[in-house]
Amino acid sequence: MSLLESIHQPSDLRALQRPQLDELAAEIRQFLISNVSRTGGHLGPNLGVVELTLALHLTFDSPHDPIIFDTGHQSYVHKMLTGRGGEFASLRQKDGLSGYPCVAESEHDWVENSHASTALSWAEGLAHGFQLRGETDRTVVAVIGDGALTGGMAWEALNNIAIADDLPLVIVVNDNGRSYAPTVGGLSRQLGAIRTDPRYEQTLETIKTQMRRARFGRTAYDVLHGMKSGLKDILAPQEMFSDLGLKYLGPIDGHDLDALTEALELAKGFGGPVIVHAITKKGHGFRAAELNKADHFHTVGRIDATTGEPLSAAVQATWTDAFAQQMMEIADDHPDVVALTAAMLHPVGLTRFAAAYPERTFDVGIAEQHAMTMAAGLARAGLHPVFAVYSTFLNRAFDQLLLDVGLHKLGVTVVLDRAGITGPDGASHNGIWDVSLAGIVPGLMLASPRDQPRLAEVLTQAVETSDAPTLIRYSKEKLPDPMPAVVRRDGLDVLSADEDADVLLVAWGAMCARALKVADLLRAQGITVSVVDPVWGLPISPALVEMTRHHRLIVTIEDNLIVGGLGSHLELEMDAAGIEVPTRQFGVPQRYLQPATRNEIFAEIGLTPQAIAREVTETMTAFIEAPTVDAERFRQ
């Protein structure tokens, strides 16, 4: 049996001899490479925290001492050490092992939200909570990456933690210098100075020695603090954190198990908030990941476990590719267009634009709120900002969209990639809230293009709109073939139309192709149908409202929450116009969706063409005198 197979819970680690821990670290690394290369997942981040996670579970008593992983994509090793190593074949799959911490999976998992920069707030809350409950023997540990540390929430928490002198809270900064790309901003400059300083190795050794000499308690910090003379600039992070009033231990070699456990033991013994600054390498121990300059294998699909080469070459273009291309085509004719990203330049498709127009590109770190209001400033200065962000992360910048961009009627364009159901990344990654949130911003215009020609059209219209926010959303699906309209009427694209149709199917974005399939199934039942794509779905077009008047049932299909979605808005407008035609709204129910593929989730929530057709048929037979139709036909 391998050492790893002998670990069923963290306490099993303490039975191992010291040399066995190094063996175990090597086994874990090999396990990660061989398993994640088969399933896909966050390989790079987890290779970077093998020794760190071992040291955490050797030093602290999880779950009595909660260990909170910020963002959570780097918690695979934690899962392996807490009895879930045997489940990695099902990683990120339906009913399988989540790719992030999952409360239902284990008592060792505390936070499953994969939106960055929340761990320190969770940790302060837990620590105060334990204290107030008299559970004073519990230490809370938060592991936060250098990327997540660029998020505003992290500094809100640090500001408060810094004055909570007796709060038993250990903050481990997992500093690998990367988000996807190198982490940006003054913070990363301070943190990064260490890695590039020629005295780096010597400093790590000196600190390790000093820590060994220092006894537990406060003297260690005085010793380390006294060290900074002569090493001041290399210990800039110590300055930064200690100026806040936070005790700081580091920098520590994040792959040196002894140095890590010594630092964590010191921190644990301190009895107040302490920062342990661990310098790690994303992808450590897998050459292909270490050499990958783009993102050190932040997320991989199925890859060769030796070379790291993708096993399935990306043959079909994605929406991100189409956006990247369109931005290049717009850039020349629109010199006022500038681009913003929140630490996701490559994933949102702005790499080419940034290379060609570096002065017109802003990567603000994981700081969506800042990005949105900075975009308001850029617009106010006479430019046209395009903020490209994953739909789910728009949640972070809603207030800024509403009251900095919307209230000032500014021409800011927000491009929402990964809109709609994404699937394997779990509940906090589906892009299903944006329509319901953005839909309440007065004056905001929201488009969901169904294909590349429509994307080109709406993006150009958006960057030429200077008096209102414009949002464009598209899914993680591959780019579909063009779907030309049979006719465009008052800004509405009619995709298919029967004479005097019974049913009007209103769909947008990725749901248009689905709606055409539903139409065929309904026609086979003798139900006449028209399919219309509003393209700019919000605000609701008066022409669309008028069009509903002439049908017997209005059906909307959307890849976002039903509550506050296109269908909700259309129904409100129909009501206001005194149109009493019944409606059926198909979309995402208001619940947290567990990890599965996009299609598995569509089937689960009744968004397949067959399920929709069956429901519509039953509605037609139940509420409206209709030609005899056989709903049974859809029960196969």
Ligand SMILES: Cc1ncc(C[n+]2csc(CCOP(=O)(O)OP(=O)(O)O)c2C)c(N)n1
């Ligand atoms: C609010 C938010 N914005 C963007 C992301 C996308 N994202 C996932 S991981 C990551 C980089 C995190 O960097 P870091 O915290 O340094 O962790 P590392 O991957 O380096 O271990 C980003 C930007 C996110 N999860 N949350």
Ligand SMILES: CC(=O)[C@@H](O)[C@H](O)COP(=O)(O)O
């Ligand atoms: C952890 C995180 O927020 C992202 O890395 C997430 O996994 C999105 O991945 P995709 O870019 O594959 O959609």
Ligand SMILES: [Mg+2]
């Ligand atoms: Mg990082």
